[in-house]
Amino acid sequence: MKTVLLWRKGVRVLHEQKEWYGLGYHSMPNGRSYIYIRCPFCGAEVKAYIWSLAGSGKKCDGCNAQFASFGMAFKVIEKSKRKKNEM
Numbered sequence: 029m030k031t032v033l034l035w036r037k038g039v040r041v042l043h044e045q046k047e048w049y050g051l052g053y054h055s056m057p058n059g060r061s062y063i064y065i066r067c068p069f070c071g072a073e074v075k076a077y078i079w080s081l082a083g084s085g086k087k088c089d090g091c092n093a094q095f096a097s098f099g100m101a102f103k104v105i106e107k108s109k110r111k112k113n114e115m
């Protein structure tokens with residue numbers, strides 16, 4: 029299991045990282061192109077607009093994992109409020 033540690037507003041957030049799978053890219057006019065993503069955590073098919081992937085990312089409808097534009101999905105597995113300087 030590959031894990032990634034991030035800090036968000038003083039909260040330590042441990043993520044599991046997996047690659048997501050593109051199920052098909054659909055090119056649409058006016059920036060409305062989208063892709064279907066297979067969630068590597070729960071197997072759901074999620075429709076994601078390219079602009080939303082490139083921005084803050086797209087959340088899985090099934091398990092709340094976060095899909096990023098570079099092909100990785102992140103799922104929170106642990107949160108703790110310990111501050112950085114207490115580590």
Ligand SMILES: [Zn+2]
Nearest residue numbers: 067070088091
């Ligand atoms: Zn999912």
